[in-house]
Amino acid sequence: MGADDTIVAVSTPIGEGGIGIVRLSGKTSLKIADKIFLSKDGKRPSKFKTYTVHYGHIVEKSKVKRQKAKVIDEVILTVMRSPRSYTKEDVVEINCHSGIAPLKKILDLCLINGARLAEPGEFTKRAFLNGRIDVLQAEAVLDIIKAKTDLSLRLALNNLEGLFSKKINEIREKLIQIFAYMEASIDFSEEDLRGLKRDNIFKTLAGVKHEIEKLISGSSQGRILRQGIKAVICGSPNVGKSSLMNAILKESRSIVTHIPGTTRDTIEEVVNIKGIAVTLVDTAGITDTDHLVEKEGIRRSHVYLKNADLILLVLDWSRELNKDDLDIIKQIKDNKKETIVVINKTDLKKKLNVNKIKRFFAKNPFVHISALNMKGVDSLENRIRDMVWKGKAPGPGFISVSNERQLDILKRSSLDIDEAIKAARAKLSMDCISVYVKASIESLGEITGYTITEKALDKIFSEFCIGK
Ligand SMILES: Nc1nc2c(ncn2[C@@H]2O[C@H](COP(=O)(O)OP(=O)(O)OP(=O)(O)O)[C@@H](O)[C@H]2O)c(=O)[nH]1
Ligand SMILES: [Mg+2]
Structure with a gap:
């Protein structure tokens, strides 16, 4: 080569x-x-x-x-x-x-x-062309460079070590075995192929389908690890949004004052929360104004709300709910985003009717904090982590699809397996079924680069920097 x-x-x-x-x-x-x-x-x-x-x-x-x-x-x-x-x-x-x-x-x-x-990525491309690594491993090199947290680095390293390639090759190998059987059964009668029954084909196809689907559903975890999530802090004026932002960042990034309407523009910072790269956004609390700058701040807050992966709704424990709170609660309910209700200022005397809020957010987690005294911030971070992983936090040997290319191929492969299963159910001839099995084998080969076009290769390596 x-x-x-x-x-x-x-x-x-x-x-x-x-x-x-x-x-x-x-x-x-x-x-x-x-x-x-x-x-x-x-x-x-x-x-x-x-x-x-x-x-x-x-x-x-x-x-x-x-x-x-x-x-x-x-x-x-x-x-x-x-x-x-x-x-x-x-x-x-x-x-x-x-x-x-x-x-x-x-x-x-x-x-x-x-x-x-x-050219960009040409050193890594040569490592691939000379057979030292496969395409999945080459892509892992890029993921290592771009990793933002320990966990995303671990995932990329697992891919570089070949754990993901091994999984894909195992699935592909199973398909190759039944493909060989099918090809043989075209030439021989089924009685000649002792021990190998049509049932085996069903079983293997269903098993492979299950494994591919598992990889597809795990891809969202991989995406979170690589890209992180966007968490938007919202709430009415003066509830302590900027104070919460600063408490999580452990620095005075956002301006905090006792004057409602202090934050006029959205402020964004990336922070590592329990291994997840979280882009934290502090928004303007005001909902209604004639002031031009404030109006733009409100407009931006709306856009952020729409694009958020997670919303941290901040409410003030030391006062009753007011119209601003209710307006924001309505907006959040309309947006149907994952939301954690953060009740702030718990160091002060309670005036808030928490039961009333529970009526709006029956299924959402509630966290009580005092941003001023840094109390409850760690429990909030744990809640964020739980919400992101939904109880399925990635372990040390975690493997995952790491980009859209890999995901698209897996989806294509899964559709071919569906077709093969359908054809087998309809008792179509072996060569009809084997067409789909073959297509799936080829797709899986594309993931690792076993069968890949020059154009696809160029596209992969064009994302690298020069010198890598
Ligand atoms: N007692 C107490 N005061 C707090 C707490 N958190 C924030 N504050 C105070 O509440 C006031 C408003 O805090 P900010 O963090 O600026 O509130 P905000 O929601 O960002 O306000 P806007 O940007 O104006 O919408 C400040 O005087 C803070 O010191 C808390 O946990 N306890
Ligand atoms: Mg603020």
């Missing part, structure tokens, strides 16, 4: 930093390194052993004979020889100082000496 050319890219973010890395991969990586690297002991990179690290300088040789080469940067160079490298090709990594000038100059020197600028 091996590509003929050698690719190069800056693999760290461009900017000022301690270390920047220029990575080369391909047949001439070591030869290019020979031309631009001067080691302390005078040895050439093409003589270095694999997995060794060397101190030296990147130099630009002068075109004028006998003139000394110009030092570009002081670097550490690592050699990883084929096939034990990220791409399975000869890889050279140059650790230089991270600054635009040294990185660009070293990159230029590699290009002048015969390397080609890598």
Whole structure:
């Protein structure tokens, strides 16, 4: 499969930093390194052993004979020889100082000496084309880069280790076995195939269908882990929405005052709540105004309410429900979103009729807090976690679909299995059933990249950054 050319890219973010890395991969990586690297002991990179690290300088040789080469940067160079490298090709990594000038100059020197600028994700693509990882694992690399919490990182690592690929391959293998049986039964009479009955086909198809459906339904958990959720804090003026936002963030992000209508614009922050990346939105409490800025704030609050995954409705324990509260409760009921009722200011004397609110929110969880004293915030976080996972929190070996591509293929595969089951029920001939089984086998192969088109591959890797 091996590509003929050698690719190069800056693999760290461009900017000022301690270390920047220029990575080369391909047949001439070591030869290019020979031309631009001067080691302390005078040895050439093409003589270095694999997995060794060397101190030296990147130099630009002068075109004028006998003139000394110009030092570009002081670097550490690592050699990883084929096939034990990220791409399975000869890889050279140059650790230089991270600054635009040294990185660009070293990159230029590699290009002048015969390397080609890598396309986005091309290093990982080569790892796939050279058979080190499958497509699911390549996509997991992207998920690791984008992981926002420990849990989403765990999920991506499980995929990279191949747990998800193993599951898909097991399902695919079961289908291949019955497909082989079906093909054989086209040529032989069923009596000849002792022990293998039509019933087996039913059973296997139903089992496979169940496993695929389980993966499809688990995809929402995977999506939550990767993308997180949006939780919108709403409630009437002065109930303590901004105070709650600050209590969860553990910093004074939103402005808090005793004046109702303090928050005019929506404020958004991402916070890690029990392993879930939650985008917390503090909204304006006012519901009715002629003021232009406040009007825009209200409009934005409505939009957020519509797009929320979870609503935290804040009510004030120290006063009776008022018209503003009832307006907001009505809006929330109309929106039919998952809602937690947060009763704030419980450090003050009770005036709120909680039973009255329970009539509106009979099935919703209630949490009592005092945002001012940071009381009850942890129980609220536990409630948020319970609501998100609905009692099915992902365990350590959790595997899940990690993007729309994988989900679409699983759905397609599931539909083919449905058709196969229908055909089997209708007692259609084996070759009729096997058409659908074959389609499903091919779809599952697309997930791992066993059968995948060039176009699909390009699309997957185009989402990577250059240098990965
Ligand atoms: N006693 C007590 N006061 C609180 C509590 N939480 C907030 N407050 C006070 O209530 C007032 C309003 O708090 P904010 O957090 O600004 O309320 P808000 O809902 O964001 O108000 P708007 O942005 O105006 O809609 C401030 O004076 C807070 O100090 C609490 O738990 N106990
Ligand atoms: Mg506020």
